[in-house]
Amino acid sequence: MSNRPDIHISEVGPRDGLQSLRQTMATPAKLAWIDALHAAGLREIEVGSFVPAALLPQLADSAELVRHARGLAGLTVLALVPNLRGAQAALAAGVHKLTLPLSVSAAHSLANVRRTPAQMLEELRSVAALRRERAPGVGLEVGLSTAFGCTLQGRVDEDEVIRLAVQAAAAGADEVGLSDTSGMADPAQVRRLFTRLRAELGARAGAAHLHNTRGLGLANCLAAFDVGVRSFDASLAGLGGCPYAPGASGNVVTEDLVFMFEAMGLRTGVDLERLLAARAPLRAGLPGEPLYGMLAEAGLPKGFVAQQAAGHV
Amino acid sequence: MSNRPDIHISEVGPRDGLQSLRQTMATPAKLAWIDALHAAGLREIEVGSFVPAALLPQLADSAELVRHARGLAGLTVLALVPNLRGAQAALAAGVHKLTLPLSVSAAHSLANVRRTPAQMLEELRSVAALRRERAPGVGLEVGLSTAFGCTLQGRVDEDEVIRLAVQAAAAGADEVGLSDTSGMADPAQVRRLFTRLRAELGARAGAAHLHNTRGLGLANCLAAFDVGVRSFDASLAGLGGCPYAPGASGNVVTEDLVFMFEAMGLRTGVDLERLLAARAPLRAGLPGEPLYGMLAEAGLPKGFVAQQAAGHV
Numbered sequence: 001m002s003n004r005p006d007i008h009i010s011e012v013g014p015r016d017g018l019q020s021l022r023q024t025m026a027t028p029a030k031l032a033w034i035d036a037l038h039a040a041g042l043r044e045i046e047v048g049s050f051v052p053a054a055l056l057p058q059l060a061d062s063a064e065l066v067r068h069a070r071g072l073a074g075l076t077v078l079a080l081v082p083n084l085r086g087a088q089a090a091l092a093a094g095v096h097k098l099t100l101p102l103s104v105s106a107a108h109s110l111a112n113v114r115r116t117p118a119q120m121l122e123e124l125r126s127v128a129a130l131r132r133e134r135a136p137g138v139g140l141e142v143g144l145s146t147a148f149g150c151t152l153q154g155r156v157d158e159d160e161v162i163r164l165a166v167q168a169a170a171a172g173a174d175e176v177g178l179s180d181t182s183g184m185a186d187p188a189q190v191r192r193l194f195t196r197l198r199a200e201l202g203a204r205a206g207a208a209h210l211h212n213t214r215g216l217g218l219a220n221c222l223a224a225f226d227v228g229v230r231s232f233d234a235s236l237a238g239l240g241g242c243p244y245a246p247g248a249s250g251n252v253v254t255e256d257l258v259f260m261f262e263a264m265g266l267r268t269g270v271d272l273e274r275l276l277a278a279r280a281p282l283r284a285g286l287p288g289e290p291l292y293g294m295l296a297e298a299g300l301p302k303g304f305v306a307q308q309a310a311g312h313v
Numbered sequence: 314m315s316n317r318p319d320i321h322i323s324e325v326g327p328r329d330g331l332q333s334l335r336q337t338m339a340t341p342a343k344l345a346w347i348d349a350l351h352a353a354g355l356r357e358i359e360v361g362s363f364v365p366a367a368l369l370p371q372l373a374d375s376a377e378l379v380r381h382a383r384g385l386a387g388l389t390v391l392a393l394v395p396n397l398r399g400a401q402a403a404l405a406a407g408v409h410k411l412t413l414p415l416s417v418s419a420a421h422s423l424a425n426v427r428r429t430p431a432q433m434l435e436e437l438r439s440v441a442a443l444r445r446e447r448a449p450g451v452g453l454e455v456g457l458s459t460a461f462g463c464t465l466q467g468r469v470d471e472d473e474v475i476r477l478a479v480q481a482a483a484a485g486a487d488e489v490g491l492s493d494t495s496g497m498a499d500p501a502q503v504r505r506l507f508t509r510l511r512a513e514l515g516a517r518a519g520a521a522h523l524h525n526t527r528g529l530g531l532a533n534c535l536a537a538f539d540v541g542v543r544s545f546d547a548s549l550a551g552l553g554g555c556p557y558a559p560g561a562s563g564n565v566v567t568e569d570l571v572f573m574f575e576a577m578g579l580r581t582g583v584d585l586e587r588l589l590a591a592r593a594p595l596r597a598g599l600p601g602e603p604l605y606g607m608l609a610e611a612g613l614p615k616g617f618v619a620q621q622a623a624g625h626v
Contacts (some may be wrong), residue, residue, distance in 0.1 A: 154616055184614050186576035187535050194525075214614075215569035215607030216576075219531040222500050226539070256528035263499035263529070294528030301497050303467055 007261045008044070008231040009185050010207060011037050011254055013282070014065065015046040015080055017239025020250065021289060022307055027061045029285025031068055036278035037236065038069075041270040045069060045078040046233075048097065050086035063093040070094050076139070082113045087127040089274070097139030098131070101179070102168055105150035108181065119165060122170050128172025141206050142173040143233075147193060149184030158189075164197050171205050177206030177231070180220065180254075183213020183250075187223035195227045207231040210252050212238055212292070217252035218260055225261075231255060237279055238292030248257035253293040255268050255279075262308065263290065270302060318582035320574045321357070321544040323520060324350050324567055326540070327378065328359040330552025331371050334602060340374045342598025344381055347592035350549065351382075354583040355567075357389040358382060359412065359546075363399035376406040378556065383407050389452070395426045398552055400440040410452030411444070412511050414492075415481055417474050418463035421494065425458065430477060441485025454519050455486040456546075459505060462497030471502075471542075475509050482517050490519030490544070493533065496526020496563075508540045521563050522546040524553075525605070530565035531573055544595035545570060550592055551605030566606040568592075572613070575621065585613060612617055 014034060016137075018025055037045055047069050048062025062079060069077040080098045083086040087098055102120045103109035109117050124142065146153075149162045165176045178193055190208070198205040208224040208231070210217055221232055231271050234257045240250030258270045276296055283291065326348060331338055338346075350358055360382050361375025368481055374539045375392060382390040392409045394400040400411055415433045416422035422430050425428045437455065444453050450475045459466075503521070511518040521537040521544070523530055535544055553563030571583045589609055596604065 104464060112597045148616065151615065155620070182614075183611065186573060188577040212607065213567065213611045214572055216531055216573050218529060219535045219573060222532045222535055253528065259527055260499060260529050264501040294525065299497065301462065301495075302464065307468075 006230065007225075007268045008080065008207075008264040009042060009254065009258060009268055010044040010046060010231065010233045011042045011269060012046040012209070012233045013037070013235040013237070013239050013254070015049050015235075016251060017050060017235040017237075019056055020240055022287070023289065024058045025285045027064060030061065030065060032281040033066065033236075033278065033285060034069055034224060035072070036274070036281050038072040038075055039269075040274035040278050042275075043074055044078055044097075044270060046078040046080065049080040049082075049087040050093075051082055063089065064095040065096050065301060066090070069279065070096075081127065082128060083123050084126040087130055087306060091130070091135050091138065095138065097141065097143045097239060098127065099143055100127060100173070101145050101183075102142050102164065103150075104156050104164055105146040105153045107152035108146045108150045111152060120273055121167055124165050124168060124171045124173065130209040132172070138251065139175075140173055141175045141177065141210055142168040143177045143179045143206070144168070145179045145181045148180045148189055149180040149182060151182040151184075158193060158196070161193060162200055165197055166200055167200055168287050174203075175204050175206035177203060177209055177233075179209035179233075180211045183211040183216075185210060185220050186216060187219050190220045190223040191227050196231050196268075198228055200277075205229075209233040211240075211250055212252050214252065218256060221252060222260070227240060235259075236275070236280075237282055237296070239282075239289075253295075255293050255295045259295045263304075276300075316462060320538075320581045321520075322545045322567065322571060322581055323357040323359060323391065323544065324549065324584060325356045325359040325522070325546045325564060326350070326548040326567070328372065329546075329564055330548040330550075332554055334371060334599070336599065336602065337371045340377060340494060340596045342594060343374065343378060345594040346591065346598060347378065347382055348385070349521075349587070349594050351385040351388055352580075353534060353591050355588075356387055356516070357391055357410075357580035357581060359391040359393065362393040362395075362408075363402040364393075364395055369416060369526070376402065377406050379403070381408040382408035382414040383409075387405075391452075394440065396436050397439040400443055402450050404451065405454050410453065410454065412454045412456055413486070414458050416458040416463075417457050417469050417477055418459040418466045418496075420465035421459045421463050421560055424465060434477075434480055437481060437484045437486065437563040444567065445485070451591050452487055453485065454488045454490065454518070455481040456490045456492045456522055459479070459494040460491040461502055462495060464495040464497075471506060471509070471581065473576060474506060475513055478510055479513055482514055486517075488517050490522055490546075492522035493524045496524040498523060498533050499529060499533065500532050501532045504537040504540050507537050507542050511541055518542075520546050524563055525551055525565050525587045526563065532571060534565060534570055535573070547571075549588070550595055550609070552595075552602075566608075566609045568606050573609045576617075586618060587611075616621045
């Protein structure tokens, strides 16, 4: 029997979760949180973002987090880079994998990274060249932002999403995933787009990055799973969210997502009790911040862990 | 083109939602809430329960609610009856449809209605006989409680669920649905059980009554939809829940469920803006009670209603 989990979860809380908050989590609190996430069995964590500290003071300690996280056994340390300069800094800090956001919506792309999608493809080519020369062992993934709709431009053309995914793969990304940046995806659309993405890119079709803005997060993950997706982004306590939907929670809640898959009898490699325990350092580091998650509210069903251990779940 | 919706939603808030609360909603507030639910386009509402008022004082006004709801155009007025006496009272009040709960778990059955599942089947036969003689036009459905697991007894045997469903249909129920009373269902199990239920009962396979206790409500509804289920119970603002999971929200949130299906391009017959507006009389009638629902928090995506009207959703 393989030890490889059925489902790969990439925890994005320390980057995607923290970047939209007003308060900045102190570095020691982040380190304790990352340690707790790792102790729960998560094997990929997006620890930060290599952008100018003036733009995102919440993530100014990303290099320090990367250095620490590299010491955690078996962990893939991931960081977001918006451009070549960010990639240089991330590689210098020692990340294992880079993720570059590429908005399908031109309006969102300009607002987010001040570049058009075509300009971001150019940036991607530069980052891919850098990676090839300097760090061929480092991963490079692209997440297509606003793939399911955009708060600024409205509907996003599905053909355009697939075209850009193919271009991003050709430009050098190892994998290209789809992101529901503004929480507009529905299960039918998720199935259509990931089916097409997988048909075009095969094994280079990347993760599903889905939000829970309107409560459809897990249903959308299930829809993606149904068409073959096995790699999911999620955020502990559902931290994150779209600045255009104030008060709405953001990313899919890691605890609830892991519970769903484990309850279905699929292996995520994550220990649910330890994962729930990882909310404590988060809570301590972000006083007053609303935390989401239904599993944390209800608790695991009685006997669930014992049944898991006996292979009966 | 048929006017028949693709998806049938049965709103259970006034019964299932209110029965587990400490406070009792005043009758005029309930009437205003039921009117708002009807105005949103819901065409089946479970308005109350015909049990002794001493047991459930929250629902003591059920007969009055039935009489009022019968005046609302096109509405199927549903009430829960635990036994023959309840059915007599419900028919006297003028309900259009009876729903009788039948627990698969003997432990839950005894705790809930002080009868074993076998005794409840006997009760169902009596109710079916009464309906046949006195009110052949009235519907009679059975919901199999704890079909996906039981907080008291733990795992529930799936063969036993299907056996009991077949017995309930034979005993005279028009339809037999499955209820996740304690919020333990997962999508794989939902697909297995509803697939078997539909194979055994065909058109007499009834509604999916799923809870959101651990956040899987919509994913479970999607799973049921995928295997052919088109009839769903839901509760506005997610009211309800299992008394054994304190603090956990209960039923699937009607607003979020309707949004999911409408976003998928399916027709529910429900106007989402009016449905969200129906939270106001609920809020007014239940001061201080926690209300759930992600759509209410985030709002509809910009332009959603216009796109719906244009047939572009």
